[in-house]
Amino acid sequence: MILIRKTLFYVLLILSALVLFFPILYAVSASFMSPAEIFGGKVLPSSFSFDAFKEVMQSIPLLHFILVSFWMSFSIMIGQLIVCSLAAYAFVFIPFKGRNMIFYLFLSTMLIPWEATIIPNYLTILHLDWVNTIQGLVSPHIALPFGIFLLRTQFLTIPKELWESAKMDGCSRIRFYWSFALPLSKSSLSALGIYGFLKAWNEYLWPLLVTNDNSLRPVQIGLKMLISQENSTAWNQVMAAVVIILLPTLLLLFIGIKYIRKGLTAGALKG
């Protein structure tokens, strides 16, 4: 009975995994195919040819786009970790008057969809002359309310007595932040870091608005360019680009899944 039950679950798990992962597997498979094989509706390539990867590198500056995406996502991630942890620290460890009010102000930002603000935001970047600059791509994404709430929840678990005794020993607030609060919150910081990097890497609408030449174009917009110029003939090249773009985030997910699950679940339960 238990064996039948186990087998049933394994069958369901394997079938579901195959269906759900099929688009990614097929993209990988198609990136190794020749145009003729794609046209023939093959599911697997006859040989592993890296031609599509070489060709796509020639038709668009894909490596350059990837470096831009890394630079942008890394800057956003670091910025979020610093800004959100400082704000969360103030909410938990600095008992100033009016902090509840400011906290509710921060909470209210969850009611504002980012897409509803793109027109003035675009104009701000335009007037600052930040089009095609890294600060134009990065700065609107740094203050992440979700990140502040996540870290606030984590900081609340640090016993107040720790701060009391550190203070007795002459520890300043900023040193307590750096030497106690942050090191004690490694897993929440990892969750936020991974989540922030993934979101930034995958961002589409904002880079589309604030970049208009190749100099600082993130890879997602590069992919859109490739699709419009290829006229839907060179699918093996498009899939090769997709595979290259997916690789960093999938790897990050596989490595950091534990932290992401913990972080997102905590955020959901509190928020």
Next chain:
Amino acid sequence: MEIERDTNHSIIYSKKARKKEERKLLGIGLIYLLPALILLIVFLFYPILKTVYFSFFVVKGGGTTEGFVGFQHYKDLIMSPEFRKSMAATFLFIIYTVPAEIIISLFLAMIASEKLKGIGFFRTIFSSTLAVSVAAGASIFLFFFDPSVGILNHFLGLIGLSGVEWLTSPTWALVSVALTTVWMHIGINFILLLGGLQNVSEELYESAKIDGAGYFQRLFKITLPMLSPTLFFVLIIGMISSFQTFGQIDILTGGGPANSTNLIVYSIYKEAFAYNNYGFASAQAIVLFLIILIVTGLQFRIGEKKVHYQ
């Protein structure tokens, strides 16, 4: 939010000294909050107010306002057949995506919460679409939907069915975009629902088993009621992210054919950045804002009251 005791309770302050201390704390607190506060004001609070302001004016490219028009943009919106079509498509899109993605993710979360060997592998696979960018995901599906080499029509042909005009027929295009979106939303929903399922206490199941409850009885009597806060949360964020759909549209259909996939964010984008009609686009952005406000408001009202059982 908890109320904090004065940390220096052993020292008795005079009133003046306490005032001074309070001001000092406020100063320190604000220094820590300043970066976040400035960024939120510049990139969220100011722009939403500015959008409201723009929605009452004729605004030229570059952001110069050219005359107050009152509620004219909003009146035009209500009368505009194009905008009505966009709203109808947006709501239809919510109906296509949200229930489907919740049911599929719930199923996956349930089979992945069994304690089996190698379950971690399956959990990672089921979470994987969280890492798929909208551009990459939409590109794969654009390939799937391709009329000449797309694998979907190829499979349909193998079982003797005629091909579907996935992206070129006005009735199918929205379904195709929805299919892509459901796939991309599964990762995050799965993670949240699995987390919710693992929070349901083991003891409840054990006592139900002793009482002789079967799998489906346990599912409907214990799992789903206990999971309701998470389900509700997933419902809300699913609705919000479907309202915010943009990248899939831009890559798959460009709002067409015949505006059948011109969802609200895409409509705002086109109105503002293709037609330079900032005022009219701002009025649409405010409609989006109000819808999200209502949906999130529902979460706070119902979410707090009805769905919590603890």
